[in-house]
Amino acid sequence: MPKMKTNRAAAKRLKRTGSGKLSRGKAYKSHILTKKTTKRKRSLRQSTLVSKADEKRMNRLLPNS
Numbered sequence: 001m002p003k004m005k006t007n008r009a010a011a012k013r014l015k016r017t018g019s020g021k022l023s024r025g026k027a028y029k030s031h032i033l034t035k036k037t038t039k040r041k042r043s044l045r046q047s048t049l050v051s052k053a054d055e056k057r058m059n060r061l062l063p064n065s
Contacts, residue, residue: 010061014050022050022058 015023028036029044050058 004063006064007061010058011065014058014062015047016062016065017049022055022062023047024050 013024017023025047026044029041033041
């Protein structure tokens with residue numbers, strides 16, 4: 001059986017934490033920022049964990065990490 005390939009798009013967007021969970025950046029921070037509050041934009045800078053519901057699918061995209 002051949003080696004499993006890592007999905008490169010997912011590899012660029014997700015990072016594995018020390019405990020093995022997946023970290024991701026938040027959406028809605030690229031444009032139309034004038035109507036968003038400073039507080040909201042500031043909270044969008046922080047990364048967050050991939051939700052439990054999506055974690056299984058994301059792990060399948062990243063077999064080697």
